[in-house]
Amino acid sequence: MKNNNIKIGRYSFEEYLAAAKSFHGYAAPGVIIGGIMVDFAMEHMPEGVLFNALCETSSCLPDAIQLLTPCTIGNGWLTVRGLGLFALSLYDKYKGNGVRVFLDSGRLENYPEINSWLFKLKPKGEQNKDLLLEQIKEAGRDICGMQKICIAxxxxxxxxxxxxxxxxxxxxxxxxxxxxxxxxxxxxxxxx
Amino acid sequence: MKNNNIKIGRYSFEEYLAAAKSFHGYAAPGVIIGGIMVDFAMEHMPEGVLFNALCETSSCLPDAIQLLTPCTIGNGWLTVRGLGLFALSLYDKYKGNGVRVFLDSGRLENYPEINSWLFKLKPKGEQNKDLLLEQIKEAGRDICGMQKICIAxxxxxxxxxxxxxxxxxxxxxxxxxxxxxxxxxxxxxxxx
Structure with a gap:
């Protein structure tokens, strides 16, 4: 079993679940997958670069950004654009270059519960929350795509x-x- | 001297400064005044009512809401509408009725540093940050107006x-x- 020691920012997986619950109200799958995505993106920003964040959906993912980075809605370093995509970018706040991390739907074959959640194939009441969380932890960054970007x-x-x-x-x-x-x-x- | 024991939500004034610094990056005047406003609004919501928040500016105030209420951008219970007004409302998420708290510019006569900050009468570098903070603490809710509202x-x-x-x-x-x-x-x- 891989990813047993998964870290999300400064948190262990279980600590991050608790932080998500405290801030977001519950440990929503989108905040957990989002945390893994934000952590992945942060690792690819050069040290010392002041970065801003752009979130391409208003659902869940902005809270992962606010939990793990200095960027918030109120300080203006996080912008939410409702493009409906489960993706975010971090970019140099002066030059605009950075990375975009997205949930790669082409890599969900081995994670059917995540696929079900992303494409809303089951009513919420029928989701297997434990299995979903287990698959999120198992998948880690395997389901994340990354691109270099430059913000307009x-x-x-x-x-x-x-x-x-x-x-x-x-x-x-x-x-x-x-x-x-x-x-x-x-x-x-x-x-x- | 009044307001020496001012509380902001579950925080003492000093604890709230630290929470604002940790989340927002620095103890911005808008997050501190905002905290007093949010605290005022929460006290006027009937117990047990599930409420949402609407913030009428994207500057600072959304972070006070996210620090003190269960409402965040990512869980959808906080909506930011860029009306340019330093005001927020909390409202029953099903019925829409609630309260709006705004910074009442007509009550700033005794708080010139707050007036200067709100109307941007001085360049940021010339603000007296200690005096501003002192006046915010001294003023407390005296500079806040409240209205009953119903959300459309x-x-x-x-x-x-x-x-x-x-x-x-x-x-x-x-x-x-x-x-x-x-x-x-x-x-x-x-x-x-």
Whole structure:
């Protein structure tokens, strides 16, 4: 049996399960596979390079990135783009070059429970969670693909909010570049 | 001197500074004020109600939510809408009713360093970080406004990804509802 001593970042496999449960609410398969993917990607970033992360799905994987890297939604070093792909990239935050790690669906033949999960072949209630976790641990990086990438220039650099003023309608501070009143007062409020 | 024993969620003020530094990379003013706001909002949610969070800015505040509530980007209980307002809401995930907490710029008269920070009146290098932190601790909830809200129905409920297939171009698993090939292969790839 291989991968008995699998590490995910600074965690043992079991420690990572606990960290995922604590942050994400439960040890979701996507956060566990995601952790293995993030760990794989980090190992391929040159030491000392300040990197950002781009996540190609909003499901589960962003939390693996936030658990294992310095990149979070709130510090702006993690960007989530809803492309619907179970993949992420880490890239030099100034130059844009880095690596992309994806879940390679062509390598799931020996891991039918992972295949079932990824392609949603069974209703959630019928998933064998123990077997799924066992296959994730067994598979490790075997099911991950890696590519060198360079991020498009529009995603590089910090985008300043520009000047801030009080909205003349609601009174709250807002970026002037959004218009003469804030976006919420312009009708984009999510509340009824 | 008031607010000497301020608590932020389960943390003391100093413990929360350390948690913010560990997760966000540094104890950013927005994560600290945000923590006070999230704590205020949580106290007004009825016990036992499962709630989601909506954050009206992508800067700093989402990390306060992720530190203090069960809501994260990856578990889908936190939604970030870039309205440019320093405000968040917590709401009953089934019914949509809840509270919105915002930084009330009309109450900053006695806290000039917070006012300077919010309206970006000084370059970052000229901020007095110690004074800013002191004023944040001193102000506590005094600078927070609260409103009852109800979230619009389109933000309620879970949106299923639907069926998943392999993209006929790149081979990766993608939601069929995105089209005959995945969004990335449709030209939305963020890589060059």
């Amino acid at each position: 220039s529009q995603y590089l650099g910090k985008h300043s909010k520009g000047n801030i003023l009080s909205c003349s309608k609601c009174g709250e501070a807002y970026p002037v570049k959004d218009g003469s009143i804030c976006l919420s007062c312009q009708g984009k409020s999510p509340y009824t | 129905s389109q933000y309620l409920g879970k949106h299923s990804k639907g069926n998943i297939l392999s993209c006929s171009k790149c081979g990766e698993a993608y939601p069929v509802k995105d089209g005959s090939i995945c969004l990335s292969c449709q030209g939305k790839s963020p890589y060059t």
